[in-house]
Structure formats: C-alpha cells, structure tokens
Amino acid sequence: MKNINTAPISGMQELLPEAQAIFNELKSKIEGVYRGHGYLNIETPVIERDEVLLAKAGGDTEKQIYRxxxxxxxxxxxxxxxxxxxxVPLARYVVEHESDLVFPFKVSQVGRNFRGERAQKGRFREFYQCDVDVVGRGSLPLYYDADVIATLIDTLRQFKLGTLVRARVSNRKILNGLLTELGLDEKAGAIFSIIDHAEKASIEETKYAMKEEGLDDDLQVKMLDFMNLHGDRSVVVAKLREMGIENKVFRDGVDELDVVLRWLEGEGADDSVEVIADMQIVRGLDYYTGTVFEFVLPDYKKVGSVCGGGRYENLAGYFTDQLLPGVGGSIGLTRLFYVLNEQKLLHEAIGRPLEYAVVPISDAEIAYAVEIASELRSQGHTVTVVVLPTNKKLGDKLNYAGKLASKGIVIGESEVASQSYTVKELR
Amino acid sequence: MKNINTAPISGMQELLPEAQAIFNELKSKIEGVYRGHGYLNIETPVIERDEVLLAKAGGDTEKQIYRxxxxxxxxxxxxxxxxxxxxVPLARYVVEHESDLVFPFKVSQVGRNFRGERAQKGRFREFYQCDVDVVGRGSLPLYYDADVIATLIDTLRQFKLGTLVRARVSNRKILNGLLTELGLDEKAGAIFSIIDHAEKASIEETKYAMKEEGLDDDLQVKMLDFMNLHGDRSVVVAKLREMGIENKVFRDGVDELDVVLRWLEGEGADDSVEVIADMQIVRGLDYYTGTVFEFVLPDYKKVGSVCGGGRYENLAGYFTDQLLPGVGGSIGLTRLFYVLNEQKLLHEAIGRPLEYAVVPISDAEIAYAVEIASELRSQGHTVTVVVLPTNKKLGDKLNYAGKLASKGIVIGESEVASQSYTVKELR
Known part of the structure; x- marks a missing residue:
C-alpha cells in the first residue's frame, strides 16, 4: 500500500450521503419545474474541441479552462x-441540430461544468449549473423573457427556503440609452463595471470610481439617482418616463421592462417571492442586450446572487451566420447549495435516509424478510434488508437499522411461522 | 465567423430532446429502484489525482485515461x-469518509465516466455507469450478493423491455477449485480468458485455444463439459456436487452459489426475468473473488451483456490496510441505451414531449394564458405557452404546438371575457 491522499481535489464538492440526498432533492425539483414549464432537457458532452470552447472564452475564463x-x-x-x-455547448448544439429542432426552442441543461479557479472557500472548480434558455430563429418574442423569469421564480419557490426571494429585473437598453443621452457612450464598459460593483462598495467609493472615469459632480449624482431606482413596476417605470429622455433605445428599454414585469404580475402572489424593477442590475457579461435579472434573498445578504440571466441578441455568431436570439437564466446549484447550507436555509428534514429496515434474526428468515421488503417497495417505500456478519447480535442490527431507517421490522421464527410482522418506530 | 466543426467529438453521445427524454426516463428508473432497495446515492468529482486513478489502472485502461x-x-x-x-473513486471515498459511514455501506453512483477508446460504432468515450455496491468493514455477509443481483433484476424489470432478461450467475471459487483439482492452477489466467471468449467462438476454436495452453483431449472435454453447465439452481448444483470434487474452494463456491440462488428464487416470478446458474460466466476482471454475474437478453444476442458485477475481497487495498470486502454491479447506460434503441426495444411511447400547449391569439391574451398554464402545472402537468414572432399566423402557432404537445388550448378575446377555455387534441 502506497501512501495516497484520499481527499477529493481542492475545490471539488464531495458530500456525505445525507447531504447528497438533499442536494439531489433540490436538483430533482429544478428538473421537475423546468420540465413542467415546457423546457426540453438536453445533455452535451463534458469534453469539447478547444476551438469550440475558445471561440467565446477570453480573459479569466480562458486561463481557467481545463485542457x-x-x-x-x-x-x-x-x-x-x-x-x-x-x-457555448448550447450554441454548438443548436447549430449542429438546427434542422431537427422546433423554434422557439425551449431547452434546459443540468450538469457539471469546470473552471480551474484559485482554491477558495465556497468557490468550486467543478460545479452544477442548471440552465433554461429559449432560442429563436431570426427573432424571438419578448414574452419568453417573462417565461424564463417565471420558471426560475417557480423553481426557487419549490425550494421552500422560508425566506423572501426577490427577483430584480432591469433592461440593458435603459442604461445604454441613458449613457448615449448623457454623452457617455464611450465609457459604457467602465460604467457597467462600476454599477456592477456598487452594491458591495460605499457611495463614496462609487462616486470616486465615476470621478476617475471623468464624470463631473452633476453626472455622478444623475448616475447615482438612476442606480437607486428600484421598486414596484408602476413606480419605477413612471419615474423613468418622467426623466423625459427621448432616446429611442432608452424608451424601448423602459417599454420592454414594463411589459415583461406586467406579465410577471401574479408570480409573487404568495409572499415568498417579490418581483421588482431595479436599475442597479446590469449583469457584467457583455453578451446581454435587453432584459437582465438577478435573484437574491434580501434577508441573507451573504448568499449573494441566487440565480441570474438575461436576453442575448445572438447565441451562436461564432458558429453560424443564422441569427439566433435567445433569453436564458441559470442556477449555480453547487455554490447555492453550499451557501444555503451554511445559512441553515435547507429545511428538507429528510431525517434518516430510508423508510424501512427489515431485520431477519438469522439466515433462515432472510427469504421472508426479502419478501416483505419487496412488498413494501411495490407500495413505493424505500427499504433495506439488514444482514450483519455472524458475530453481531440483534442489538447491533437494530442499531445499524436505526441509523438508516425510521421504521424497523424484526423477523424471527415466529413471524415466519405466522407469516405476519410488526412495524416498530426505530429509537 | 470562423468555420468551426459543430459536431460533438467522436465517441460522445449527444441526443435530440425526444431521445434524451427516453434516456432520462431510464436513468430515473434506475435511480428510483436503487433508492428503493436502500442504496444511498453519492457523487464523486469527475476529476481525480493521477495517483488515485493510476493506483488500479493498468494495461489498456491506462492508455485510455484522459489526463x-x-x-x-x-x-x-x-x-x-x-x-x-x-x-476507484468509491474506494477513495470510503477510505476518506470511513468514520462518517455506516457499514455495511449500501451505495449507488450514477454518472459519467471517460475512456479515450479508439472511435468505433457503439463504443463511447464518455458514458454513464450506474453502479450499486455494498461495502463491508472486515467482512460482508453473503446475503448482499443476492441483494445486489435482486436490485439489478428489479431495475431491468422496470425497463419493460418486453423480452426475457436472463441473469446468469456463477462463483469464481468453483472454477478456481476445479483448476486446482485438475492441476491447472498456473494456467488459470489463460483459461479464464478462453472461457470469457468461448461465447463468441466455435467449439473448435475453444478446444484449439485450450490445446495451445497444453490441455490434452481429456482435459479439454472436462473443461467444455464444465463450461456448458447451466440452468436451474437445483440441477446445476446437483451436477457440480456429483463431480465428486473434494477441493474446499470448489465446495465453498458451490455452497455459496446454491445459497445466493436460493435467496433469488421468486425474483424471476413474473416471466420477464429468469435467474440461472451458468458456469460460462467468469467476468475477466481480476478483482472478482466469489459470486460473478452477467445479465443478457437471450432473444437479442447482439445486445450482449446488459449489466454485470460480482464480489471482490478487498475494495481499497491501494489506499488503506483496512479490509473492505464488497459486492457490486453496474449498468453501462449509454451503451445499453444505444443497443436497446438499435434493436427497437425502447417502448417508452412518450409521443410528444409535453402535455399542454396554451396558445394566446395576441399579446393581449398572454396574461390569461399564463394563468391557465400555471393552474395546469399545479396539477402536475407539463405545459408551455406558445408565443411566436408577430408575422406568424394562428396556423403556425398550432403547428408549433402540435410538434411539442398533445393537447392545445387556444385563448382569444372571448375566452378572456368568459374566463373559460376548451382543450383540444392536437392533430
């Protein structure tokens, strides 16, 4: 025997069976809701050609790719x-199978992705992403922006976190139009980044960052006022329209936001979810072009973003000349599971992993024990038959059974003779 | 736009949504039965340290490992x-988490594995394996050999293939004991391999291969007679005992086979599954030490082995001095799905992927359409709301709906006014 390190590689999640069961439960809820909303599941290979992956990657991402x-x-x-x-795999898939798909293509993907990030608590190198996307051919109705957000709302609601989930929605066109209006087009990238970071920064820091970009006091105040706009659709939309900006991109953005949020009215009906307009949401990724959104738990700031996404004008420009606009969102399940667990927000009281343990006293009773287990299973229960090495006593068996199952059935000679048994709560 | 190959890498499965749904259905049946039989699910990372993986790999496997x-x-x-x-990951997991696990540890793993095999029709480089294992600490009762086989029988039964599944069971000790008795211990490796290949070879080829190994006519006949022993437990066990071999290993093997098959009586009760003793089953892998088994579809020889497994004396000798005996079995789902599909054995008549499509005639009816969809979903149905680009007509929408769902609900002004709707079969 060599001395081999048996810990999983740093940054890779590895759970004990009890925690894995909760993780699987969340994953299965996500899959169920996505399917319920009409998203067809696909799986692409984990391994892709470099040229496919590098078509889009760049900067930090490229440095983190596992070759x-x-x-x-x-x-x-x-x-x-x-x-x-x-x-990226979705873009490749849609181009490759275009003639076999029905557009708009409502699609879900649930699986592991890989980034060789620097090891850090709560950051994962192998992580589950759970994506929904709608891809159109040539064009895609605005309705699907609401469809994606509603699906994610429904998913988060199924998690039964017992705390408010807030969906914060904006539209990139509003900020883009405003920047044009203010003559700040050329600084768009920097300003997007400043707004993205503003949540974690003080007002002074944000103002300083804007000043660094050459914005004078007046512009700084205008931008801060804009970023602070958030709340009910009707209020925020009215304030945006009162700004009197004639820029068409800005006005289109406000109209789109208004319509998408109107369609989402009713989605927050039961107090566990709230949908708001929020101008601080920009989503750094440069491929978003319209609706952008991010979900948070306002009572648990540390959890950060629970999921996010948005509208992109063209999914697969790297692979085809065909215009494929889309809208999508993603739940980073591995990270989310980790933070929800840390905040003790996972209330799935699964208790012991199995329902029944059937315990034959000796080998002579195994056959009847197996028969009982099989019958209980056909009624939909989870059942294990407990057989321990011969030097173990009944007490050991019941101890083992009690760790795994909530109900025990002991089978001895008399149970076999009478073909009957008693179910007992374990411990 | 560069000219990039959008096909998946050769040897990687990539399915259209309809086929993916059937694949997912099989996977979910496997997971359900494994859970029902009390196997706790775990997931280990896809990436492991070289030293962990190479501890066991060797020969062909090592050449196929993706670094x-x-x-x-x-x-x-x-x-x-x-x-x-x-x-290998299970061995590492059990050693790493030993103090947190309950032994015997009944565990399942369902996930993707990777082998860079030469590209070939029906061989996959990325493939799902669905494993059940029971790992003991120090010792593990024979009962679990039957538990694993019964779980796999139950799984295959849930596939509802409409053709007989045959579970062929043997015990390595029987052949090992026989070889000792015949003075062929030193040729054990070669003879195991000859028996492994005999199924696809003619009797002449098999005899010739044995002759090459130095077996005379008498020994060849003895071996062929032995390999041909298969059928009901009672018949095969009686014939093995009639051979009058006193060797203890041989006799232990026969006793174990007898007991395991007795426990499995009743598992073939409904005509879709048959359990037999079969001396041709040896399973090439050198870590098996007792029970070995393989499932086949006798009416579909081309399908080959549907699943297989066996008992191993020590799971994790590379990582620990602690003796961890186990028994396990595995379904190679990606290959199995491929061959079952080729043989048209997947009867999952899922038809169209969704149940309902709700079609608002104009944007004004979207809100009510969403409300209906939400109501149907709360009853457990899969529902999509159909919105197409504005240049599309109602006929286009119904055509789209008919490709995805079996029932359609059209919502126009009058449905909104009356707050009622009609469900129609699509096409």
Missing part, C-alpha cells in the same frame, strides 16, 4: 477541453 | 485525470 490530454487511442484528434459553462 | 492539463490557477497542484469508472 484534456489526448490518450494513446485519440492521439490524432483535435485538442480538447472541459466545458466551462452551458452556453 | 487533465492544469490551468494557470491550479499550476502547483498534483497531476489530474478524468475517472474511468466508479470503483
């Missing part, structure tokens, strides 16, 4: 790497 | 690779 060595058998093939998100 | 390049951020860490099966 794959070719094996002796695959030596002549193209260079390969592990996917770092679901968006 | 992973470290990223800029992980440059100082140990070399890493993609797992090629679930057994």
């Amino acid at each position: 794959v060595f070719k094996t002796a058998e695959t030596a002549n093939e193209a260079d390969q790497a592990l996917r770092f998100d679901h968006t | 992973v390049f470290k990223t800029a951020e992980t440059a100082n860490e140990a070399d890493q690779a993609l797992r090629f099966d679930h057994t």
Whole structure:
C-alpha cells in the first residue's frame, strides 16, 4: 500500500450521503419545474474541441479552462477541453441540430461544468449549473423573457427556503440609452463595471470610481439617482418616463421592462417571492442586450446572487451566420447549495435516509424478510434488508437499522411461522 | 465567423430532446429502484489525482485515461485525470469518509465516466455507469450478493423491455477449485480468458485455444463439459456436487452459489426475468473473488451483456490496510441505451414531449394564458405557452404546438371575457 491522499481535489464538492440526498432533492425539483414549464432537457458532452470552447472564452475564463490530454487511442484528434459553462455547448448544439429542432426552442441543461479557479472557500472548480434558455430563429418574442423569469421564480419557490426571494429585473437598453443621452457612450464598459460593483462598495467609493472615469459632480449624482431606482413596476417605470429622455433605445428599454414585469404580475402572489424593477442590475457579461435579472434573498445578504440571466441578441455568431436570439437564466446549484447550507436555509428534514429496515434474526428468515421488503417497495417505500456478519447480535442490527431507517421490522421464527410482522418506530 | 466543426467529438453521445427524454426516463428508473432497495446515492468529482486513478489502472485502461492539463490557477497542484469508472473513486471515498459511514455501506453512483477508446460504432468515450455496491468493514455477509443481483433484476424489470432478461450467475471459487483439482492452477489466467471468449467462438476454436495452453483431449472435454453447465439452481448444483470434487474452494463456491440462488428464487416470478446458474460466466476482471454475474437478453444476442458485477475481497487495498470486502454491479447506460434503441426495444411511447400547449391569439391574451398554464402545472402537468414572432399566423402557432404537445388550448378575446377555455387534441 502506497501512501495516497484520499481527499477529493481542492475545490471539488464531495458530500456525505445525507447531504447528497438533499442536494439531489433540490436538483430533482429544478428538473421537475423546468420540465413542467415546457423546457426540453438536453445533455452535451463534458469534453469539447478547444476551438469550440475558445471561440467565446477570453480573459479569466480562458486561463481557467481545463485542457484534456489526448490518450494513446485519440492521439490524432483535435485538442480538447472541459466545458466551462452551458452556453457555448448550447450554441454548438443548436447549430449542429438546427434542422431537427422546433423554434422557439425551449431547452434546459443540468450538469457539471469546470473552471480551474484559485482554491477558495465556497468557490468550486467543478460545479452544477442548471440552465433554461429559449432560442429563436431570426427573432424571438419578448414574452419568453417573462417565461424564463417565471420558471426560475417557480423553481426557487419549490425550494421552500422560508425566506423572501426577490427577483430584480432591469433592461440593458435603459442604461445604454441613458449613457448615449448623457454623452457617455464611450465609457459604457467602465460604467457597467462600476454599477456592477456598487452594491458591495460605499457611495463614496462609487462616486470616486465615476470621478476617475471623468464624470463631473452633476453626472455622478444623475448616475447615482438612476442606480437607486428600484421598486414596484408602476413606480419605477413612471419615474423613468418622467426623466423625459427621448432616446429611442432608452424608451424601448423602459417599454420592454414594463411589459415583461406586467406579465410577471401574479408570480409573487404568495409572499415568498417579490418581483421588482431595479436599475442597479446590469449583469457584467457583455453578451446581454435587453432584459437582465438577478435573484437574491434580501434577508441573507451573504448568499449573494441566487440565480441570474438575461436576453442575448445572438447565441451562436461564432458558429453560424443564422441569427439566433435567445433569453436564458441559470442556477449555480453547487455554490447555492453550499451557501444555503451554511445559512441553515435547507429545511428538507429528510431525517434518516430510508423508510424501512427489515431485520431477519438469522439466515433462515432472510427469504421472508426479502419478501416483505419487496412488498413494501411495490407500495413505493424505500427499504433495506439488514444482514450483519455472524458475530453481531440483534442489538447491533437494530442499531445499524436505526441509523438508516425510521421504521424497523424484526423477523424471527415466529413471524415466519405466522407469516405476519410488526412495524416498530426505530429509537 | 470562423468555420468551426459543430459536431460533438467522436465517441460522445449527444441526443435530440425526444431521445434524451427516453434516456432520462431510464436513468430515473434506475435511480428510483436503487433508492428503493436502500442504496444511498453519492457523487464523486469527475476529476481525480493521477495517483488515485493510476493506483488500479493498468494495461489498456491506462492508455485510455484522459489526463487533465492544469490551468494557470491550479499550476502547483498534483497531476489530474478524468475517472474511468466508479470503483476507484468509491474506494477513495470510503477510505476518506470511513468514520462518517455506516457499514455495511449500501451505495449507488450514477454518472459519467471517460475512456479515450479508439472511435468505433457503439463504443463511447464518455458514458454513464450506474453502479450499486455494498461495502463491508472486515467482512460482508453473503446475503448482499443476492441483494445486489435482486436490485439489478428489479431495475431491468422496470425497463419493460418486453423480452426475457436472463441473469446468469456463477462463483469464481468453483472454477478456481476445479483448476486446482485438475492441476491447472498456473494456467488459470489463460483459461479464464478462453472461457470469457468461448461465447463468441466455435467449439473448435475453444478446444484449439485450450490445446495451445497444453490441455490434452481429456482435459479439454472436462473443461467444455464444465463450461456448458447451466440452468436451474437445483440441477446445476446437483451436477457440480456429483463431480465428486473434494477441493474446499470448489465446495465453498458451490455452497455459496446454491445459497445466493436460493435467496433469488421468486425474483424471476413474473416471466420477464429468469435467474440461472451458468458456469460460462467468469467476468475477466481480476478483482472478482466469489459470486460473478452477467445479465443478457437471450432473444437479442447482439445486445450482449446488459449489466454485470460480482464480489471482490478487498475494495481499497491501494489506499488503506483496512479490509473492505464488497459486492457490486453496474449498468453501462449509454451503451445499453444505444443497443436497446438499435434493436427497437425502447417502448417508452412518450409521443410528444409535453402535455399542454396554451396558445394566446395576441399579446393581449398572454396574461390569461399564463394563468391557465400555471393552474395546469399545479396539477402536475407539463405545459408551455406558445408565443411566436408577430408575422406568424394562428396556423403556425398550432403547428408549433402540435410538434411539442398533445393537447392545445387556444385563448382569444372571448375566452378572456368568459374566463373559460376548451382543450383540444392536437392533430
């Protein structure tokens, strides 16, 4: 025996069975809601050609991509790497299978992605992303922006977190139009980044960052007032319209936001979810072009963003000349599970993992024990049959059973003879 | 736009949504039955340290392992690779978390594994394995050999293939004992391999291969007679005992086979599954030490082995001095799905992927359409709301709806006014 490190690689989630069961429960809720809302599930390979993945990656992402060595058998093939998100593989999939798909294509993906980030508490190198996307061919109605957000709201509601979920929605066109109006087009990238970081910064820091970009006091105040706009659709939309900005992009953005939020009215009906307009939401990623959104738990600031997404004008420009506009959102389940668990927000009181443990006293009773287990299973229960090494006593067996199941059934000679049994609560 | 190949990498499964739904259905049946039989699910990372994976790999497997390049951020860490099966990660997991687990540890793993095999029709480089294992500490009762096989029988039964599934069971000790008795101990490896290949070879080829190994006519006949022993437990066990072999290993093997098959009586009760003793089953892998089994579809020889497994004396000898005996079995789902599909054995008549499509005639009816969809979903149905670009007519919408859902609900002004709707079968 060599001395081998048996810990999982740093940054890879590995759970004990009890925690894994809760994780699986959340995943299965996500899959169920996505399916219920009409999103068709697909799976793409974890390994892609470099040229596919690098078409979009850049900056930090490119530095974090796990490349794959070719094996002796695959030596002549193209260079390969592990996917770092679901968006690039989806673009490839839609282009590859375009003639077999029905558009608008409502699609879900639930699986592991990989980024070789620097090891850090709560950051994962292998992580589950759970994505919904709607991809149109040529054009895609605005309705689907609301469809995606409603699906995610419904998903979060199923988690039964016992705390308010807030969906914060904006539209990139509003800020883009405002920047044009203020003559700040050229500084758009920097300002997007300042707004993105403003939540974690003080007002002074944000003003200073804007000043650094050359915005005078008046512009700084205008921007801060704008960023602070948030609340009910009707109030925020009215304030935006009162700004008297004639820029068409700005006005289109306000109209789109108004319509999307109107469609979402009713989604917050039961007090567990609130949908607001919020001008602080910009989503750094440069491919968003319209609706953008982010979900948070206002009573648990540390949890950060629970999910997010938005509208993109063209999914697969790297792979095809066909215009494929889309809208999508994603739940980063591995990170979310980690933070919800840390905040003790996972109330799934699953208790012991199984319902029944059937305990034959000796080998002679195994056959009847198996029969009982099989019958209980056919009624939909989870059941294990407990057989321990021969030096173990009945007490050991009941102890083992009690760790795994909530109900126990002991089978001895008399139970076999009478073909009957008693169910007892364990412990 | 560069000219980028959008096909998935050769040897990687990528399905259209309809096929993916059937695949997911099979996977979910497997997970359900495994859970029902009391196997706790775990997931280990796809990426492991080289030293962990290479502890066991060797020969062909080692040539097929996908190594992973470290990223800029992980440059100082140990070399890493993609797992090629679930057994090595399970061994590492059990050793790492030993103090938190309850033994015997009944565990399931369902996930993707990776082998860079030469590209070939029906061989996959990325494939789902669905494993059940029971791991004991120090010792593990024979009962679990039957527990694993019964779980897999139950799983295959849920597939409702409409053709007989045959579970062929043997015990390595029987052949090992026989070889000792015949003075062939030193040729054990070669003879195991000859028996493994005999199914696809003619009797002449098999005899010739044995002759090459130095077996004379008498020994060849003895071996062929032995390999041909198969059928009901009572018949095969009686014939094995009639051979009058006193060797203890042989006799232990026969006793174990007898007991395991007795426990499995009743598992074949409904005609869809048959359990037999079969001396041709040896399972090439050298870590099996007792019970070995393989499931086949006798009416579909081309499908080959549907699943297989066996008993191993020590799971984690590479990682710990603690003796961890186990028994396990595995369904290679990606390959199985491929061959069952080829043989048209997947009868899951899922038809169109969704139940309902709600079609608002104009944007004014979207809100009521969403309300109906939400109501149907709360009753457990899958529902999509159909909104197409404005240049599309109602006919286009119904055509789209008919491709996705089996029932359609059209919402116009009058439905909104009366707050009522009609459900129609689509096409």
